[in-house]
Amino acid sequence: MxxxxxxxxxxxxxxxxxxxxxxxxxxxxxxxxxxxxxxxxxxxxxxxxxxxxxxxxxxxxxxxxxxxxxxxxxxxxxxxxxxxxxxxxxxxxxxxxxxxxxxxxxxxxxxxxxxxxxxxxxxxxxxxxxxxxxxxxxxxxxxxxxxxxxxxxxxxxxxxxxxxxxxxxxxxxxxxxxxxxxxxxxxxxxxxxxxxxxxxxxxxxxxxxxxxxxxxxxxxxxxxxxxxxxxxxxxxxxxxxxxxxxxxxxxxxxxxxxxxxxxxxxxxxxxxxxxxxxxxxxxxxxxxxSLAELAALDDAAFRKHFAGTAIKRIGRDRFLRNVAYALGNSDAAETALIAVDRLLADPSPLVRGAAVWALSRLAPDEFRRRRATIEEVDDSVRREWAMPIAAP
Known part of the structure; x- marks a missing residue:
């Protein structure tokens, strides 16, 4: 041929x-x-x-x-x-x-x-x-x-x-x-x-x-x-x-x-x-x-939700750190507290630490109660629990 x-x-x-x-x-x-x-x-x-x-x-x-x-x-x-x-x-x-x-x-x-x-x-x-x-x-x-x-x-x-x-x-x-x-x-x-x-x-x-x-x-x-x-x-x-x-x-x-x-x-x-x-x-x-909806994203859901965007570049943990701070700056609504409570158990120390600060802003009494009994292995998150209560 x-x-x-x-x-x-x-x-x-x-x-x-x-x-x-x-x-x-x-x-x-x-x-x-x-x-x-x-x-x-x-x-x-x-x-x-x-x-x-x-x-x-x-x-x-x-x-x-x-x-x-x-x-x-x-x-x-x-x-x-x-x-x-x-x-x-x-x-x-x-x-x-x-x-x-x-x-x-x-x-x-x-x-x-x-x-x-x-x-x-x-x-x-x-x-x-x-x-x-x-x-x-x-x-x-x-x-x-x-x-x-x-x-x-x-x-x-x-x-x-x-x-x-x-x-x-x-x-x-x-x-x-x-x-x-x-x-x-x-x-x-x-x-x-x-x-x-x-x-x-x-x-x-x-x-x-x-x-x-x-x-x-x-x-x-x-x-x-x-x-x-x-x-x-x-x-x-x-x-x-x-x-x-x-x-x-x-x-x-x-x-x-x-x-x-x-x-x-x-x-x-x-x-x-x-x-x-x-x-x-x-x-x-x-x-x-919605901040509450964003706070529920695990790593797979984050990657899927932000696929093709610049946001995906910073990764899920850094982004949810930002979301946690924003929840702490929001009104003390029940939905915000539920979202923060979820983030307090997050696998990422960066996210957990930000959620600790958010809790101290939204619910100081609850923050004091949990601080007395918290079991945290990460030093950076332990330091967040030891911080003075954040002024709202």
Whole structure:
């Protein structure tokens, strides 16, 4: 039987730098990105020094908390060309996820959990990366230029790159702010081997506004443009692995995954249009779910319930730690106490310890009675039982 001859590779399409830039921009928008910008891969020496100094100061003050990876590979974080010497252009891409309502409305229902808007659907890493890879394939298949794809998983400082590409500016809350999309953008980058015309960097338009600093429940901003991660609710409920400090637990309220307060209050959000419903596969059941129902999830049920979401990344124990703290901050309803009682017998010491604190908040007399007779083998949970009764 004769074999079919191999299909020859399609030769690269010749294009000027301007044509290539425009083709990349058009394809990115066709794929569903909402904004595209181009910046040089190499930084001017003064900008590089400034970024290195800012990152070093952040780490030296311990503002990165448990995120030790921020202290690593600092040279590559501030300068994309150091990460990949062949890079000539950074293509910054943004995906709008603006909600159709104020996400802070969930804070008024203490028996329910407040989940950050970005986590109420499919994991954005997967959504953005799939679009970036599709764009990369288009560039390679059509023009044969080398590319590298990044989305929050490599040492690239995405927000400075996006600002240099004209997509927005780093606001006083340290997140990117856009005149078109407010504070609601997912970011990703392509490093490209071709040198393309670049966009003008975006200027800072925060002015005298400090609404994002004032609204922070834990005072996580020691100064404008400076975030103390160890006090940030997003960091505490997602990145931090152990028990949360006693003085911060009441300030969590019912926030069980992330915090949108500083983003939601930004005045530039008035220009943001609501994201397309199908862009991130938003799930209505993740908009203010019942704390009592979440407290009943074992590991298998947790994995099934949060499959495909960013929440699954932190694991069941850390998530139920957050749920237990939220139950302790809720009204002393019977359903909350039943849920806490279940968590007191949880296999995870992290969850049991959080439930002890919740019980001391909801039912101090019951807490005293149980403390006198409790048999606990884990030292961290024993310390929780020995703590002074938490003020409601």
């Amino acid at each position: 004769s074999r079919r001859p191999p299909v020859p590779k399609r030769p690269p399409r010749p294009a000027t730098a301007i044509e290539l830039r425009d083709a990349i921009r058009n394809e990115a928008l066709r794929l569903g990105f909402d904004a595209v910008g181009f910046a040089p891969a190499s930084l001017a020496p003064e900008i590089r020094r400034e970024r290195l100094a800012h990152l070093a100061s952040f780490v030296e003050q311990g503002f990165h908390g448990d995120m030790g990876w921020l202290a690593e590979r600092s040279e590559q974080r501030v300068d994309p060309a150091t990460l990949w010497p062949e890079a000539r252009t950074v293509v910054s891409l943004a995906l709008n996820y603006a909600p159709g309502r104020d996400p802070r409305a969930a804070l008024a229902a203490p028996e329910r959990g407040a989940i950050s808007v970005y986590a109420q659907g499919r994991d954005y890493h997967d959504v953005v990366k799939s679009k970036l890879k599709a764009l990369g394939r288009f560039i390679w298949d059509t023009y044969r230029h080398q590319i590298k794809v990044f989305v929050d998983t490599a040492p690239v400082m995405e927000k400075p790159a996006a600002q240099a590409s004209g997509l927005g500016w780093q606001g006083k809350h340290t997140n990117l702010v856009s005149r078109r999309f407010g504070s609601w953008l997912f970011l990703g980058e392509l490093l490209l081997s071709a040198e393309l015309p670049v966009d003008a960097p975006e200027a800072d338009h925060c002015g005298q506004c400090h609404a994002c600093l004032d609204v922070c429940p834990t005072g996580a901003f020691p100064a404008p443009y400076r975030l103390e991660a160890r006090r940030c609710i997003s960091y505490l409920t997602i990145e931090h692995e152990g028990p949360i400090d006693l003085d911060l637990r009441p300030l969590l309220g019912n926030r069980i995954y992330g915090c949108d307060d500083c983003l939601a209050v930004c005045p530039w959000n008035k220009f943001a249009r609501t994201a397309h419903e199908n862009s991130l596969w938003q799930r209505p059941d993740l908009d203010a779910p």
